[in-house]
Amino acid sequence: MPLHQYHFNASISSSSSTFLAPPSAFASSSRTQNFSLPLRNSEICRCVATPQEAKTPTGASLLPVSPSFFSSSAIMYLRIAYKTSVSRNANIGKLQAGYLFPEVARRRNAHKEKYPDAQVISLGIGDTTEPIPDVITSSMSKHIFQKCQALSTLEGYSGYGAEQGEKSLRAAIRSTFYADLGINDDDIFVSDGAKCDISRLQVVFGSDVTMAVQDPSYPAYVDSSVIMGQTGQFQKDVEKYANIEYMNCTPVNGFFPDLSKSARTDIIFFCSPNNPTGAAATREQLTRLVQFAKDNGSIIVYDSAYAMYMSDDNPRSIFEIPGAREVAIETSSFSKYAGFTGVRLGWTVVPKELLFSDGFPVARDFNRVVCTCFNGASNIAQAGGLACLSPEGLKAMREVIGFYKENTEIIVDTFNSLGFKVYGGRNAPYVWVHFPGRSSWEVFAEILEKTHVVTTPGSGFGPGGEGFVRVSAFGHRANVLEACKRFRQLYK
Structure with missing residues (x-):
């Protein structure tokens, strides 16, 4: 079969925060970009950014395409010639946006692309960093x-x-x-x-x-x-x-x-x-x-x-x-x-x-x-x-845990010195910092943009987390110290 080009015309939101918004949010305040992707065994089709519509004017089906497929924050729909008779699991359709931690990682990667020379420090996703003993x-x-x-x-x-x-x-x-x-x-x-x-x-x-x-x-x-x-x-x-x-x-x-x-x-x-x-x-x-x-x-x-x-x-x-x-x-x-x-x-x-x-x-x-x-x-x-x-293994694990707990003390002391209400840190490798009256995602974006440090927005853990940011202690000591230095510069 010949190799065809698929042409995509899609509206891309100018604000990364709208990624978590419903598809209708992309109907305005956007700019247009064209994409050409090689696909095999298919006919030429056009992808249009009309996420508020499930059908094209001709009635053809539109398939939502993951933003990561295009390395952008657009939500796109690909016209397809065939679909099965199997209904989508309606329960999965209830889920809101993406799962929290992949979404944090997506925003971190987008930030790295925006600032390729910045030293981005991740204190967001709770992934360990120290070598296994x-x-x-x-x-x-x-x-x-x-x-x-x-x-x-x-x-x-x-x-x-x-x-x-x-x-x-x-x-x-x-x-x-x-x-x-x-x-x-x-x-x-x-x-x-x-x-x-x-x-x-x-x-x-x-x-x-x-x-x-x-x-x-x-x-x-x-x-x-x-x-x-x-x-x-x-x-x-x-x-x-x-x-x-x-x-x-x-x-x-x-x-x-x-x-x-x-x-x-x-x-x-x-x-x-x-x-x-x-x-x-x-x-x-x-x-x-x-x-x-x-x-x-x-x-x-x-x-x-x-x-x-x-x-x-x-x-x-x-x-x-x-x-x-x-x-x-x-x-x-x-x-x-x-x-x-x-x-x-x-x-x-x-x-x-x-x-x-x-x-x-x-x-x-x-x-x-x-x-x-x-x-x-x-x-x-x-x-x-x-x-x-x-x-020997238990002793080694306790030493690694002790290292992370020292990191939490450094983070807690930093935010306390800046006048924030701080919770956690003593019994877990997470520090829960209160930003009263502010959106968690807004604070997340502010910290990432101005300090190049990744945290986790509290609202991602439920409505009770709104106004908080979680800071993970899973990090190399030099990175934790550098992140705390940046926090002090931002909130002094």
């Missing part, structure tokens, strides 16, 4: 070498592992994090990360459950609920999805919700230490949360991904609270402990005591979903997990 990588390397040698022999070859994880790693997780808490090895499911397990749990719960989240909170809880069909439409006037209970967590209530004002839901997502606020729930608060779940017959999904950052004498696990095994699931990860954000290794604990309303064990359904949707974590990653939980 050598004691852990050495163990992984040794395992890889031995495994590869064995795999090349008939006697040593092995295929799929257990979907629930290697027995030795499950035992090590239990003895390290859940000793004397009534958790058994087979209550633990090893995975490729806590975020992945959140989605698998949503599959277990299905579309008919009701959901509560802290506000603000990690966006994956809400977005996975939307995708599963547990919510109504997005309500722009309040910046919330219908049918989700947003439990307001503010400085006024110590970032712990007033449970007396919270409606009953089937599932309660709760993260402590919290992302993004850095707040850690006390033993008394978690005792109230467990009792609230029992009184309402609810299930708590407790995200403990930052438990090792805890400095206060607060529970590291929900299972430290009496009765929690009857109402709670806990998910966690090696990502922020050992720098495993790319290695991908986590776990979820589903106690046998946790039952559905008909008496069926939740763990059995979770096991079925895991066995259906997952083939188990990489045995190489699991070898890294075992190395992490050795005495």
Whole structure:
């Protein structure tokens, strides 16, 4: 087939902030650019920037094209000659704009293109930066070498592992994090990360459950609920999805919700230490949360991904609270402990005591979903997990965590010295800075434009985050110091 040129005529917004606006926002205040892209096996077509229309005047379908495809902030529609009869998942259509962290990364990349000579420092997305400790990588390397040698022999070859994880790693997780808490090895499911397990749990719960989240909170809880069909439409006037209970967590209530004002839901997502606020729930608060779940017959999904950052004498696990095994699931990860954000290794604990309303064990359904949707974590990653939980590995992880906590102290001291109200930092690698009366995205853009430092807008974590910016402590020390120097210059 001959190679054809596709010609695109599209309106491009002059303001990057309108990327998150609805398509109709591009109907005005724009300029026109033409694009020519080579495509094969197709006929010539024209893309017009009429996002407010789903059809062309002739009735031909218009397919929305991702802005990243064109390396611009335009929303474009490509005329297509054929479409299937399969309807789009209406629940995914409810999602607003892009997922928060890819959108932050997109704006960071656009800024780099605008200022190619600037030293852009990223304190936004919570990705670790320090090398994985050598004691852990050495163990992984040794395992890889031995495994590869064995795999090349008939006697040593092995295929799929257990979907629930290697027995030795499950035992090590239990003895390290859940000793004397009534958790058994087979209550633990090893995975490729806590975020992945959140989605698998949503599959277990299905579309008919009701959901509560802290506000603000990690966006994956809400977005996975939307995708599963547990919510109504997005309500722009309040910046919330219908049918989700947003439990307001503010400085006024110590970032712990007033449970007396919270409606009953089937599932309660709760993260402590919290992302993004850095707040850690006390033993008394978690005792109230467990009792609230029992009184309402609810299930708590407790995200403990930052438990090792805890400095206060607060529970590291929900299972430290009496009765929690009857109402709670806990998910966690090696990502922020050992720098495993790319290695991908986590776990979820589903106690046998946790039952559905008909008496069926939740763990059995979770096991079925895991066995259906997952083939188990990489045995190489699991070898890294075992190395992490050795005495030497635990010591190395604590040292890395201590380094990041020193970064938080530097950031907290900087914003305090500038007169800002600052939260977090003590029990989590995040600093939650208040900019009262201002838009979070506006502050994000101001900091990026004037200091070349990437942060995260608080409103991306829910309406309760409006007016705040999250600053991550995951950064090289020199970059953190330089970023703080720029913050002082901007807000002195």
